[in-house]
Amino acid sequence: MKRRNLIQMGAASAAGLTLAGVPLHLLAQGKKGGVINAVVQPEPPGLMLGITQNGPTQMISGNIYEGLLRYDEKINPLPSLATSWTVNKEGTLYTFKLKPGVAWHDGKPFTSADVVFSADVFLRKTHARLRANLAAVESIKAIDPLTVEFKLKYPFGPFIGIFEVGSMPMIPKHIYEGTDFATNPANATPIGTGPFKFKEWVKGSYIQLVANDKYHVKDVPLVESVYFHVIPDAASRAAAFESGKVDLVPGGAVEYFDVLRLSKLPGVAVTTKGWEFFAPHSWLWLNNRKAPMDKVKFRQAVMYAIDREAMAKIAWQGFAKPATGPFNSNIKFYSTEVAKYPRNVATAKKLLEEAGYKGETLRLLPLPYGETWARSAEILRQNLAQAGIKVELVATDVAGWNQKLNEWDYDLAFTYVYQYGDPALGVARNYTTGNIAKGSPFNNVEGYSNPKVDELFDAGAKESDPEKRKAIYLQVQKILLDEVPVAWLHELNFPTLYRTKLNNIISSGIGLNDSLGTATLA
Template identity: 30%
Template sequence: MKFKKSWLLLLSFVLMLGILAACSGGDDAGTEPEGEGTETEQPAEGPQKGGTVVGAMDTPPSGQFNPIFYEEAYEANILSFIYEGLLSQDENLNFTPGLAKEWSFNDDQTELTFKLEENVKWQDGEPFTADDVVFTYKLLASPGYIEAGGIRSYFAGNLVGYEEYSTGASQDFQGVVKVDDYTVTFKFAQPNVKALSDASFSIIPEHIFKDISIADMPAAPESREAGKIVGTGPFKFTEMVQGEQYVLEKNADYWKGEPYLDSVVWKVVDQAVILGLLETGEIDFVADPNGFQAADYETVAAMPNVEIIEQPDFGYQIMGMMVNHRAAGDKTLDPSKWTVNEDLKDQKVRQAIAYAIDRQAIIDGLLYGRGIVQNSPIATQFDAYDDTNPPQYEYSADEAKKLLDEAGYKDVDGDGFRENPDGEEWVLSLNYPLGNQIRERSAPIVEEYLEAVGINIDLRQPKEAAAYFEDLENNAQDWDLYLVGWSLDSTDPDPTGLWDAPAAYNYSRWNNTEADALLKEANTPPEAFDKAYRNEKLSEWQVKFGEDLPALILYAANSLWAHNTRLHGVDVLPYSFLNDTHLWYVTEE
């Protein structure tokens, strides 16, 4: 699985899931570079060895480079070169071999056994084995993982013994079992419709992390410092200047074959100057998570040395509404401890907010039409996406005002802003991060739309991404509305990782028992093995989400990626530019 913010942030903030989320290239037998030690000169018209390419990001990674703890798409850009999962995906979102070369289910679909590749080494030369797979999933299920900041326990949640082990009731975890050095079995508590998705998480090395406690792992040098981060992928993370530049050098012993490129460098560049650097060749590509801006499409298209890739994004930008607040200092995700946000508790208020914002106008004005209005948080690329039944919330200031009146929010003192039903001042805070210029520009537009229907908005000063997401995770008690972008998990349409009540990414702290029950039905065999049944339940959930509305999807922009024509071997996936990077090569033109 490629790194997406497995339902993760990746936070395109963001953010996602996140996100996603794990990475590995597809199987490219017959197209691999020649092995180490081969001196045969490459033909001039074919792949060339050597060279460096430079990619641009508009926001610096926060600095967490451990797959089980990272939160952002910016971090995923780096992790995608370093770590891999047992499985990858192809252009049709079908699962393909990764670190596992084959797999099989038992008769009742409760066990999934993988045969691992036997020639894989970690980047420090140690062998990759089944022990690493067991170790990774044991961490995801460990007591203290969520308290340490982990947000991907759902990858292990369906495994045998998860509940007992994660709560400390048992010291023995039998969910993932080593059969031999190159065979591992995933054991599920019941037949699992998401078994392959659950088993696709990136694997981390046991020999590196086994002596580090789960509480200390997020801050450990092995999770944060270039030169100490070890994966199985085609490039090693060798040096960085935090917030400015991140250098990845080829892993000459990569199990799929030595990469053609010598290195890949990520530079953090303000969006305002990215295109100039792309045109001069100082950067070679701009892609995930934000690409280049739609306003600049014609400018980029006119560059003779640049190729554009445009496709529907595997994610979107939302305005979340904090229905509940997590208790200050609470590190658990227990909905029973949450407190209701009195300013947004009324469903009609949230629906009024949706009607008040002209999303198509934002798409036309800021995205130059290169995007869509989306009313469901399931990616449009999945056939489970329902674009018909959920509420559509077409722009109507009159409908917004009507709903606010019905909810008792009226302008009592004549100042143009509505008071709450008790006649008290009613102000909603709107929070957003720096980094994504379109999102930054959308914030005051959203403020204008909401104030036009009488909602007093406190538009907060934007924060640097790292500080913003720390506040968002802690669910600051005085936050009401927040802007964030999600890069979605490509492995399965199930939105549990984002919107189930105890999900770490459920920053709105939405707690709807009917919606949670529908998600459970959509994932409970044997009925859920019937795709039509599952899609029906997911459709019902999408309707419930749209009615209760813990977040409004502002827009789903088209992905606009670009690369210098000297860069070859680029074979994008529906959700990522970073695919089979060991096959990238450059020609000097």
């Protein structure tokens, strides 16, 4: 089937459904009104999604703003502000038809001019990840008030995957054009097109959203208000859920041992859905610039020394799956036809000897995100010690962790990253030479460089044929698993706790970040 036709079919098949596949008649079964009390952790630094893209901001503001598309759990594109889209046979011209009758929260109409301003002006300046994805774009034009054309310089295989609300939020041109984006007073009172409007922010206490009564989807939202409560301590967040103060706890907001306990309470459920687009992937940064991490055999020894199964069971309470390599199994072109690294201490010791490891003590930087990560670091330290690698833990706070990785001041360090459904969007950045740059804890922090890998990632991004992309990315995975630039740990499954009186809280591949419009209270 031609790629152009496939994309058109995707739009057509979803056109009769509300918000990523939730039919209107199912939403109508919910009770009109009611309030959802949720936890946000930590308190976001801001809510202007075009400027701030951290997790808490995306969770709240993804329900204030919208993108042209949404994505289901298989990362298939679905309509949102765009109702349909086509692409030419060369894969270089994408044309989006916008939904008529959409208004900003202040009543002004949403048009193609807003799309051009958002993508080509505002976000190119403020959104580093999108700016990189738009490098392939030659021009963005408003053909008429409800038609937008993206012309590419060359085919960019994952292009249709960059239109979700966190990657390309639509920004109101009439509010931001000609202003200093970073200091515009409107940043404090965000205005989008989404199902909820900003109401109030009491710093250190809560953020309140209220229903957009003029939302462009009929009978949505059904919930009248959402409060995001700021509760700094993990034990207090667990207690707030147990007491009934909050109804909804997003993934990572309470410790994993508390998730299991709380999920057994009457009227409580837990789900790991809603993270498919992000595909959280954890690993151990290995500073390739320094001995002994500069030796491939040493890095392979680390891979063999780690007991991923035990770490998943003990530290993650089963909410993690051992990673098999650089690609999360939820993203496109993941393959199992690659080298395996089951735990084998004897093999690890042999490789260490061949690598010439002299027993020097290495600094291990844990991730300062709570007890689960602390336990993971201790298990890893024990695993490496059993193989003969000496490690000392270097504790930091979040700011310190960021600074050390930004400056490459580490030997081994924990991290996790999002992979955004496609290797060109969320994997290449961690292994290509062009992404070796101080100042970010999420680029090629390990300092790995292989011209062949650079070439393959570049070819994979520019190839539009899925079968050819699959072959390219299989080569990439094989090389990376042989050279082990980092030690891959787990595919993370962040569990969301919620009261069973809540329905349809997850309706997309990014979960709570754009699904609260579908939520209903029984």
